[in-house]
Amino acid sequence: MEPILAFSVVMLIWTIGEFISKKTKALVSMMLVASMIFLVGFAADLLPYDLIEKSGLLGIGNAVIGVIIVHLGTTMSLKDLKEQWRTFVIGSLTVVIMTIALFFVGNLIFDRNIAVAGTAAITGGTVNVLMVQDKAADIMKAGGDLGALSGYLLAVFPLLILNLKNLVGFLVTANILKKEALQVKQDYRDGKLEYVEEAAVADPTDNSTSILPDFLLTPYAKLFLLGATVYISSFLSQLTGGTINTFVIALLMGIILRHFKILKPSALSSTDSFGLLMISIMVIAFAPLADVVPSDLLSLVWPIIFYLITGVLMVFVAAYFIGRKVGYSGPLSIAVGMTTFFGFPGTMVLSKEAASVIGETKEEIAVIEQNILPIMVTAGFSTITITSVITGGLIVGLIIG
Known part of the structure; x- marks a missing residue:
C-alpha cells in the first residue's frame, strides 16, 4: 500500500x-471505535498488516511521545493545584492505593507481567499503555520470555483495558455526577451558593506568560524547546539507571518550566501541530493489533474483566473515604476518583452534561458547572496526567523477561 493511501485510511x-x-x-x-475497526480489519485481512507503519505516523509517534508529555506538564498550574488541593489529594491517593493493591492482588492471581500491564492500564491512560508496550518490545528484542502472554498480547492487553474502561468510567461517573449536581442545585436554591460571573479566558497566543525572547516563542522554537526538554529528561533518566522513567521526568519538567515561565501554559496549543502529534502517538498503541489472532483474545477475557470490576470497586472504596476525610461529599469524591478511567476531555463533557440535565435555568446550569467542572478537570490532571504517569513509570520497570 502506498504511504499516502495508508495515511488516508488511518485518518478515515x-x-x-x-x-x-x-x-x-x-x-x-x-479510541474504542478505532480499536475495534483496526482489530476486525487486521483479523479479517481487510487492512494490510503494515498499514500503520506505511502511514508514516508510527515514526512520528515514536519521536514525539515525550513532547506530548512535556506539553501535558505545561497544562498544570501549581497555583491551581494548590487551590484544588483536596481534589489533588483524593485523585492522587486513589491512584497510588489502586496501583499498590491491584498489582499485589493481580500478582497473586496472574503472573507479574499481566499484573503490571493490567494495573498500569486501569490506573492510567495512553502514556501508561505506551510504556508497557515499549518495555515489552525491549524485552522481545533482547530475546526474553514474557511469561504467560506473548509479546504482542502483552502489548494488546493494556490497550483493550484502556478502551473498555473509558466506557465503564463514563457510564458510572455520569450517574454519580448527576447526584452531585442535584445537591449543588439545592444548595443554590437554599442560598448556600452564589452565581459568579465568568472570568475572561486567557489568550494562548499571549507571549507575556513567558520570560523567553520572542524568537524563542515561534511554533518552531517551541517544538525545539519541547524536544530539548525530552532529551534532557532522557539523560536524567539514564543517570538513575532507568529507575525513573523518562516520561515521568518529562512531565515534572513541564510543570516546573511552566511555573518559572520558561514554557508557556499548554505549550503546544499555538503550534498548530497538537492534533497530528496526538494522533501519531495514539496510533502507536494500535500497531500490535496487526499481530493478534482472534482466538488468542480469549486468554485476555478474564484478566480484563478482573481489572475493570476490581478497579471500579477500588475507586468507590478509596476515593469515598479519602474524600470524606477532606470534606467532599460522597458522590463528588467517587467522581474525582473515577477520572482515572477517562481523564480529559471526558471530565469536561460529563460535568457539562450533568449541569445541563439537572439545571433548570441558565444560572443554575452555570452554578453547577462552576462547582463541579473545575474540580473534575483538576481531578483528571491529578489522576491520569500526573500520578498515573509516575506510578506507571515505576511499576513498568517490574516487567520481567
Whole structure:
C-alpha cells in the first residue's frame, strides 16, 4: 500500500471514531471505535498488516511521545493545584492505593507481567499503555520470555483495558455526577451558593506568560524547546539507571518550566501541530493489533474483566473515604476518583452534561458547572496526567523477561 493511501485510511478510521464519539456524547470513545475497526480489519485481512507503519505516523509517534508529555506538564498550574488541593489529594491517593493493591492482588492471581500491564492500564491512560508496550518490545528484542502472554498480547492487553474502561468510567461517573449536581442545585436554591460571573479566558497566543525572547516563542522554537526538554529528561533518566522513567521526568519538567515561565501554559496549543502529534502517538498503541489472532483474545477475557470490576470497586472504596476525610461529599469524591478511567476531555463533557440535565435555568446550569467542572478537570490532571504517569513509570520497570 502506498504511504499516502495508508495515511488516508488511518485518518478515515479516526474520522469514523470521532463521528461516533460525538453522536454518543463521548459515551463510546473514539479510541474504542478505532480499536475495534483496526482489530476486525487486521483479523479479517481487510487492512494490510503494515498499514500503520506505511502511514508514516508510527515514526512520528515514536519521536514525539515525550513532547506530548512535556506539553501535558505545561497544562498544570501549581497555583491551581494548590487551590484544588483536596481534589489533588483524593485523585492522587486513589491512584497510588489502586496501583499498590491491584498489582499485589493481580500478582497473586496472574503472573507479574499481566499484573503490571493490567494495573498500569486501569490506573492510567495512553502514556501508561505506551510504556508497557515499549518495555515489552525491549524485552522481545533482547530475546526474553514474557511469561504467560506473548509479546504482542502483552502489548494488546493494556490497550483493550484502556478502551473498555473509558466506557465503564463514563457510564458510572455520569450517574454519580448527576447526584452531585442535584445537591449543588439545592444548595443554590437554599442560598448556600452564589452565581459568579465568568472570568475572561486567557489568550494562548499571549507571549507575556513567558520570560523567553520572542524568537524563542515561534511554533518552531517551541517544538525545539519541547524536544530539548525530552532529551534532557532522557539523560536524567539514564543517570538513575532507568529507575525513573523518562516520561515521568518529562512531565515534572513541564510543570516546573511552566511555573518559572520558561514554557508557556499548554505549550503546544499555538503550534498548530497538537492534533497530528496526538494522533501519531495514539496510533502507536494500535500497531500490535496487526499481530493478534482472534482466538488468542480469549486468554485476555478474564484478566480484563478482573481489572475493570476490581478497579471500579477500588475507586468507590478509596476515593469515598479519602474524600470524606477532606470534606467532599460522597458522590463528588467517587467522581474525582473515577477520572482515572477517562481523564480529559471526558471530565469536561460529563460535568457539562450533568449541569445541563439537572439545571433548570441558565444560572443554575452555570452554578453547577462552576462547582463541579473545575474540580473534575483538576481531578483528571491529578489522576491520569500526573500520578498515573509516575506510578506507571515505576511499576513498568517490574516487567520481567
